[in-house]
Amino acid sequence: MSGITVVTPAHPARQRSGMLARAEASVAAQTLQPVRHLVVVDEEQQGAAATRQRGLEQVDTEWVAFLDSDDELDATHLEQLLACARALGADYVYPWFRVAGGADPFPMFYGRPWDDEQPHQTTITILVRTGLAQLVGFHEPPPGSTVGGHRGGEDWHFTLGCLGAGARIVHHPQRTWTWHHHGQNSSGQPGRGDARRR
Template sequence: MTKRAVGSVLGQTLPASAILVEQDLHQAGAAATRDRGLRKVTTEWTAFLDSDDQFRPEHLAELMACAEETGADYVYSWYLPVGFGSDPLPHFGKPFDPANPTQTTITVLVRTELAQTVGFREPPPGALIDGERFGEDFLFTVECLAAGAHIVHLPKRTWIWNYHGSNTSGQPNRGDARS
């Protein structure tokens, strides 16, 4: 899976200036693994991608263009679900509302300085949004917002979410998460 994910980064129309692969070898969880990797980033912008997903060729170019056009600090697009019958997060195309934030995913483009200031951590046990448990992805988004981030949703499907039944999102033992 990691090979496919990295290959999708290498195939971008806007080349990535660096690639960092961080593995959860000690099962510390997605938040700890993402945070450990994030601390090593030295570029102005960071784009996250889990090992079981992939960028479409225009992903980075589309998100960077959106950030430049809107002055955003944090841009998220949407995914093409593969292996899943419907979209479990029905927020595609809806502008981000800072007064009423909704769940996004972690496949975002964010200013590195902002991301490193906020960092990643696990949400408190039982944390809910819209009646459903939320994870470190949404907590990161909410904390970026609290830090003053201008967050924009690009209503395009620029990446592929490969659902295979063993994705770690929402599971207590998050297993082999990578960022």
């Protein structure tokens, strides 16, 4: 099916705090509306990888976009990313972000074209072809695993999996979403930040 599905993994604390409602409102305000917004709640405290994977398995549209439950999209986020993907024949498009409550941890990568030979962290707020995403999937990296000299989470390993599958990855050098740092970020781990709270 054509169109985009947005997948948002969430844990119960984000429902109670109102962060999830803010994320949902940003999807509802998109100028290019998704076919569906799947919110998958991590009731069992399995972490972001397993929760995002459960959502991904339900997607049947051509494209899937991911949004964490404590972040929010600009109104033209989906429209810009799909236009970029179509114009450049991309399978995976990543934009950039503004940070609320903190600083950009990867300022050196903003505006730098993607290089297959020197891959770098992109965050998971991307647009990707669903078939590719389902082929690669989200899996929590083994403890102590590192790539390129640093530990990456399931989103970094997903990106490398897409690259290994032959994806055309493109950077859309625009800030199209807000990454909220709020002192309770869990970095996808069920035992960190507000993910500890049921």
